[in-house]
Amino acid sequence: xxxxxxxxxxxxxxxxxxxxxxxxxxxxxxxxxxxxxxxxxxxxxxxxxxxxxxxxxxxxxxxxxxxxxxxxxxxxxxxxxxxxxxxxxxxxxxxxxxxxxxxxxxxxxxxxxxxxxxxxxxxxxxxxxxxxxxxxxxxxxxxxxxxxxxxxxxxxxxxxxxxxxxxxxxxxxxxxxxxxxxxxxxxxxxxxxxxxxxxxxxxxxxxxxxxxxxxxxxxxxxxxxxxxxxxxxxxxxxxxxxxxxxxxxxxxxxxxxxxxxxxxxxxxxxxxxxxxxxxxxxxx
Amino acid sequence: xxxxxxxxxxxxxxxxxxxxxxxxxxxxxxxxxxxxxxxxxxxxxxxxxxxxxxxxxxxxxxxxxxxxxxxxxxxxxxxxxxxxxxxxxxxxxxxxxxxxxxxxxxxxxxxxxxxxxxxxxxxxxxxxxxxxxxxxxxxxxxxxxxxxxxxxxxxxxxxxxxxxxxxxxxxxxxxxxxxxxxxxxxxxxxxxxxxxxxxxxxxxxxxxxxxxxxxxxxxxxxxxxxxxxxxxxxxxxxxxxxxxxxxxxxxxxxxxxxxxxxxxxxxxxxxxxxxxxxxxxxxxxxxxxxxxxxxxxxxxxxxxxxxxxxxxxxxxxxxxxxxx
Numbered sequence: 001x002x003x004x005x006x007x008x009x010x011x012x013x014x015x016x017x018x019x020x021x022x023x024x025x026x027x028x029x030x031x032x033x034x035x036x037x038x039x040x041x042x043x044x045x046x047x048x049x050x051x052x053x054x055x056x057x058x059x060x061x062x063x064x065x066x067x068x069x070x071x072x073x074x075x076x077x078x079x080x081x082x083x084x085x086x087x088x089x090x091x092x093x094x095x096x097x098x099x100x101x102x103x104x105x106x107x108x109x110x111x112x113x114x115x116x117x118x119x120x121x122x123x124x125x126x127x128x129x130x131x132x133x134x135x136x137x138x139x140x141x142x143x144x145x146x147x148x149x150x151x152x153x154x155x156x157x158x159x160x161x162x163x164x165x166x167x168x169x170x171x172x173x174x175x176x177x178x179x180x181x182x183x184x185x186x187x188x189x190x191x192x193x194x195x196x197x198x199x200x201x202x203x204x205x206x207x208x209x210x211x212x213x214x215x216x217x218x219x220x221x222x223x224x225x226x227x228x229x230x231x232x233x234x235x236x237x238x239x240x241x242x243x244x245x246x247x248x249x250x251x252x253x254x255x256x257x258x259x260x261x262x263x264x265x266x267x268x269x270x271x272x273x274x275x276x277x278x279x280x281x282x283x284x
Numbered sequence: 285x286x287x288x289x290x291x292x293x294x295x296x297x298x299x300x301x302x303x304x305x306x307x308x309x310x311x312x313x314x315x316x317x318x319x320x321x322x323x324x325x326x327x328x329x330x331x332x333x334x335x336x337x338x339x340x341x342x343x344x345x346x347x348x349x350x351x352x353x354x355x356x357x358x359x360x361x362x363x364x365x366x367x368x369x370x371x372x373x374x375x376x377x378x379x380x381x382x383x384x385x386x387x388x389x390x391x392x393x394x395x396x397x398x399x400x401x402x403x404x405x406x407x408x409x410x411x412x413x414x415x416x417x418x419x420x421x422x423x424x425x426x427x428x429x430x431x432x433x434x435x436x437x438x439x440x441x442x443x444x445x446x447x448x449x450x451x452x453x454x455x456x457x458x459x460x461x462x463x464x465x466x467x468x469x470x471x472x473x474x475x476x477x478x479x480x481x482x483x484x485x486x487x488x489x490x491x492x493x494x495x496x497x498x499x500x501x502x503x504x505x506x507x508x509x510x511x512x513x514x515x516x517x518x519x520x521x522x523x524x525x526x527x528x529x530x531x532x533x534x535x536x537x538x539x540x541x542x543x544x545x546x547x548x549x550x551x552x553x554x555x556x557x558x559x560x561x562x563x564x565x566x567x568x569x570x571x572x573x574x575x576x577x578x579x580x581x582x583x584x585x586x587x588x589x590x591x592x593x594x595x596x597x598x599x600x601x602x603x604x605x606x607x608x
Binding site: 018019021022025026028029030031032033035036039047048049050051052094095097098100101102105107108109110111114117118121123124125126127128129131132133135136138151152154155156161186190211214215216217218222232233235236248251252255258259262263266267270273274277278 | 310323324327329332335336339346398400410418419421426432435437440441444449469477478481526533536564573577578580588
């Protein structure tokens with residue numbers, strides 16, 4: 001009885017510490033986002049004060065208007081969304097086709113070796129390729145265009161190919177055979193039977209593809225000049241007064257608008273995203 | 285995978301001539317389907333890598349294509365003489381040491397707690413993952429509120445306990461801890477999700493059996509959970525190592541290098557990639573910059589190889605069969 005009681009108490013104590021730790025961690029992790037939202041409603045003079053005042057004296061909703069007035073924010077956002085969506089779609093389509101071939105044609109000579117190369121490309125540091133790519137695109141006069149994004153998407157991505165291959169491996173052989181007997185050619189088998197059944201992977205891959213372009217800073221900053229740039233760069237550079245001093249609270253308001261679509265996508269597609277992270281080791 | 289091959293072999297036995305053409309047809313279809321990736325791999329992967337390698341043997345500066353000269357291994361020799369390289373390498377290693385272990389331990393810990401039957405674990409998981417979703421530009425903007433030198437939340441909070449208000453440069457003189465907190469904040473949810481998936485793959489029977497044999501929860505963790513998780517830890521360690529050495533975005537944004545062209549990054553986070561970036565984009569030393577990149581590539585390959593070599597000493601290999 002005594003031992004049982006002690007066990008129960010231990011469990012309760014453990015549970016208490018467990019929950020405290022979880023709640024504390026949640027608060028710490030949410031704090032920057034919370035401060036971002038709250039401070040986006042302040043005037044710059046209130047942004048940093050000593051002693052700290054967390055809440056603005058009067059919420060400056062005008063900051064959100066100024067984001068759109070001071071910069072072509074809506075235009076850049078639309079441009080970024082279109083580019084992100086189209087590269088995500090293109091890359092998902094191509095990668096699913098390539099992944100299909102890797103999964104279903106494993107009797108073909110060279111399949112294993114080629115797939116080995118796909119995996120090898122996952123380990124090659126992206127930065128080692130990105131900079132020579134930039135040198136090449138600059139020679140071809142393709143900087144300050146969106147071709148680097150589109151050509152990259154047309155090649156598919158090793159992560160996506162890997163995800164689709166793993167998914168398509170589990171499909172029964174009979175499905176393919178039946179379609180073949182019905183007179184489907186290989187492309188039709190892929191397009192009509194495998195692709196429509198891969199919706200979860202398509203969703204995952206497209207969400208990641210979108211986030212990668214929407215949230216990117218490095219590529220637009222080296223490839224595009226101000227007239228064509230994407231939202232990540234606008235956010236980091238555009239909010240200054242004529243003297244070149246950062247307008248902090250307005251850029252915070254812009255940040256809130258910037259992350260809002262991602263948070264919405266996350267809440268709806270959470271299951272797919274987390275599954276995608278686990279399958280591919282990909283980070284959002 | 286197996287069934288596809290055997291079905292094919294069967295067919296081959298049935299009719300010799302027709303299957304040959306069928307095999308050829310399948311080969312053709314396969315290569316047609318994978319051709320976008322193969323073409324991309326050659327033109328956007330191998331070719332740039334080789335161009336980078338070629339550039340690293342020249343004095344190319346972006347404009348002198350007509351008069352470009354081969355300088356042999358000159359650029360590589362310079363890598364070893366450049367005091368900024370050794371400095372930035374040390375800073376990069378410090379950056380990795382500050383980051384990786386802390387990140388691994390914290391995200392593992394969170395996953396362990398969430399793996400217990402916690403009420404609202406889905407909710408906590410969502411909250412923990414959220415920072416991983418926030419793009420680096422927005423994350424840095426938000427963290428400035430906390431880490432800013434003058435009256436940032438952190439310094440203001442510390443100042444409550446000190447006689448004089450403090451002004452610690454978490455984004456300049458002490459940028460290593462400052463940037464580490466941003467990086468860990470952004471990576472914790474990602475690490476947790478991966479560890480959680482690994483933990484959920486451990487069969488309950490194993491733990492129950494150990495408990496029946498009288499093992500306490502520490503012993504269960506030490507002798508069952510931890511060994512079975514070593515493949516996941518290994519995987520995370522490899523990726524984290526590669527990531528640390530490539531870190532560029534964060535110091536770039538924190539210090540606004542490249543945003544204001546003249547700004548010099550503070551020495552505490554003058555990482556290897558920052559040095560490389562400066563050589564290429566600020567000074568136009570493409571030859572030297574690509575040499576730095578290739579040295580990084582070789583360095584990462586060696587490190588990865590070392591980690592893979594160490595694998596047999598600490599990674600439990602029996603689990604991989606169950607995982608497939």
